Amino acid sequence: MISTHLIDEIADILEEVIIIDRGRLILHRPVEELLESAYSVFGEASRVDQYIQGKNCLSEERLQNFKTAIVLAEQWTGLWPNPWIWRLAVQSCRNCLSHLPALKEESAMARVWSFTKYQLRDYRTAVLVFYLVLAVIAAFILAINGRVEGQASLSGGSIIFVFVIGLNCFKSSFLFAQANNISRWVFYQATLLSLVGLGIIMGAVDMILDAALQRLPIYLGLFEQLYGKAPLAKGLWTTASLVFAGSLGWMITMIYYRSSNLWKVVVSLIPVLISPALSLLNWLTNGRLTFSLFAFLKWAFGFAGESPNPYPAVLTFLAGSVLIWAINAVLLYRAPVKG
């Protein structure tokens, strides 16, 4: 089906014509019938004028003493929607039966996988640049090792980086998915998989980088600063925190996408309003709110016991990610395509 208001260019390949006006279907007929519905008259201007008198004339064109008129056949008078499509009637019509290749249907699962690959490919350049920068910083740490006092660490940067990737993973990819008629649900699954995949890949790279730099006395990774040495827990914690950061970015960009301009302002004000709101509630509850919030965060990230425990933090990141995914599924529900 070809949709256009530039009729001249396509008229000769059509077989059937559908016309809509102000949202209403007003005509649906074979082109041949439309072609028969009008005819042109050419001759001396005065005689043409005489002929078309009382008839339904769609257009007149005068050249000196001569005149061409397009006249609508009588039986069509009531059916003709608008004079502006008269041009269609004077175009020749040619049947064009295109040869169609054998039909291959694509399963939804195959599309999820293909789109996951697209998303990961989309992150690739940014990830490579990020690790190039990290390599430069690592070289710098190596150079200053033993010359200065203090500690150096790399892994905090990955979390912020994945958050930014999450912020950029939605809009242009969603539009690209729509350009390929990929459903919202397939897009959702693929984006989720790609962020989990990115978390696993970057978690593994971070582990290797940290393990290599750990030998330097100056270096102490973020995880070790918080929880001490625990290799297995470190792997889980790093991956879970990266997946959480990416999912959070994805959620924020989707909230903005679904918001009208007014809501955008409201949403932007939330972080600004949180601090005074907390102070007010704190004052109303005599400081108990801050106390319980702090206690909850300590508990959720494994600092409640005698020594820090990373596993509650892993569970908190995972539970947070699952909650965000549920919210994102709602945000994608019937999401419009905004180019």
Added chain:
Amino acid sequence: MSRIELRGVSKRYGHNLALNEVNLTLEGQKIYGLLGRNGAGKTTLLNLLTAKTYPTLGTITIDGQAVWENDAVLSRVFYMTETNLYPASVRVREAFHWTAQFYPGFQMSYAEELARRCELDTRKRVKELSIGYASIFKAILALASGAPILLLDEPVLG
């Protein structure tokens, strides 16, 4: 054989009734022209057919299956949109590559031949294309997609 059916389809955008109770059946192996003035509802109709937007009222089916969130049906339709939905930094040949991933019937050699004949430089980024070349680019994707149903919105723009 593909058969597209719209039953009592209306679409409302705020106060604007873009489509008003449209009933329409389209048969396979035919070329249809969808005509109307600016703002008549042509693009809205195509957006509804490809689940870009959800109808306010009515049902839309292809071969008896509802189109909404239905990849089995959607993957058999290629919709050349009027607005450019391709990421700005994507190159023409990368777009060919990815379209082939999502449309298994995509004919790469045909797409390349069409690009050569239209003098479309496949190394260019989509954002660098003029309006006319952007139309050609999208039309090539549609023609080579191998999808049994092609929907072309303003294919001759520019």
